[in-house]
Amino acid sequence: MALRMWASSTANALRISCASKAHLSPAFSLSRCFSSVLDGLKYASSHEWVKHEGPVVTIGITDHAQDHLGEVVFVELPEPGGSVSQGGSFGAVESVKATSDVNSPISGEIVEVNSKLVESPGLINKSPYEDGWMIKLKPGNPSELESLMGSKEYTKFCEEEDAAH
Amino acid sequence: MANPGKIGVPMMNLVRLKGVPILQQLHLEERLLRTSSHNWCIINDGTNQPTIVMGVSGKPAELLEIESVLCDQIPVMRRFTGGGTVLVDPGTIFVTFICNKDAVAGIQPYPQPIMSWSGALYNKVFQGIGDFHLRENDYVFGDRKFGGNAQSITKNRWIHHTSFLWDYEVRNMDYLKLPARVPEYRLARGHLEFICRMKDYLSRSEFINRTIEAAKTHFSLRSTDLEAIETTANTKFCPSTRLLTMQELEIAAKFASQSNVSLYQ
Secondary structure (H helix, E strand, O other): OOOHHHHHHHHHHHHHOOOOOEEEOOOOOOOOOOOOOOOOOOOOOOOOEEEEEOEEEEEEEEHHHHHHHHHOOOOOOEOOOOOOOOOOOEEEEEEEEEEEEEOOOOOEEEEEOOHHHHHHHHHHHOOOOOOOOEEEEEEEEEHHHHHHHHHHHHHHHHHHHHHHO | OOOOOOOOEEEEEEEEEOOOOHHHHHHHHHHHHHHOOEEEEEEEEOOOOOOOOOOOOOOHHEEEEEHHHHOOOOEEEEEEEEOOEEEEEEOOEEEEEEEEOOOOOOOOOHHHHHHHHHHHHHHHHHOOOOOOEEEEOEEEEEOOOEEEEEEEEEOEEEEEEEEEEEEOOOHHHEEEOOOOOOOHHHOOOHHHHHOHHHHHHOOOHHHHHHHHHHHHHHOOEEEEOHHHHHHHOOOOOOOOEEEOOHHHHHHHHHHHHHHHHHHHH
């Protein structure tokens, strides 16, 4: 537990920048025991992330989620044009023997889905915050973003969740 | 059967079925997962007819000997949970747990922790009987599989269901191809060298009774029947589990034979 707390505070202090996206910074991971959490994103307690860029948001599942799920072998995605409510399920991922719902952190209209995931579901494991994005939404109520966690809060949330089990 | 009044132990409804069609069972399970807030244990002692049940992403062309399936008119369905393909029949015993995520203390709602929990429960069931293990994601005696598992996890609930091969017809295995994804311990064995029968170890009633007793160590069980559930059913819910149509299977058969032709060109 002491090592985990030290690693967490070190991770928060270091904040190494990600070269490809200047405005997003990964929290430093000492080892693969700790999932990466990016600055600049918002997070839901059900382990989805939201990136807000202009009129559209992008949504996917976090590194913590993909690590706990295991190898993703199939992704169920909605059709563009549909709508989703905050906390509602918009799709699912299959890993090992399980399907797991993916829930939308905010409500909105689905404007695009990541069709690459049909042939390459493993992108969710390899690149959960970039190539493994799942849907893009036009937010129905942008103030819902304020109810989500920032990177520090989400990091703490994951640590507490893992420690409790 | 009910074990009333244990303080601090979550309640679980126990439903015992016999010979219920697997489609009806899966529809019930999906509806209870999605619309109920209670915990459930469902035991179906055999299903009424041989049926092929694929997981959520199952593709018949890859998994089935479709010409034989079509010729013998074996129903094929795709269920709402993940995992592989099974052929179920009156010799299959089904055990299902549907739980709120906080119902089992200390387990996170992810596939591996749920699988470990179920493995520990069945360790109790099979204590002193055979060389029982949870091996990768299967229940085995030694290195032979007799129980297959699948799960579905929602925001606040999960289902873990198992089909146990109490007995099976050898000829029915011919409907299933060797899947592309197999556990490592399978070691390229064909179906008949890979699986075994639970009937060689204990009777149906003994297995079911032991399972109920093991469940009682986690939950306070309350028996209920199918009629009571169905009268209070949420009629708006539409399950995703469904039978594949003849047309879908014929298209898959055509695709499979075209793939075979291109392989040999």
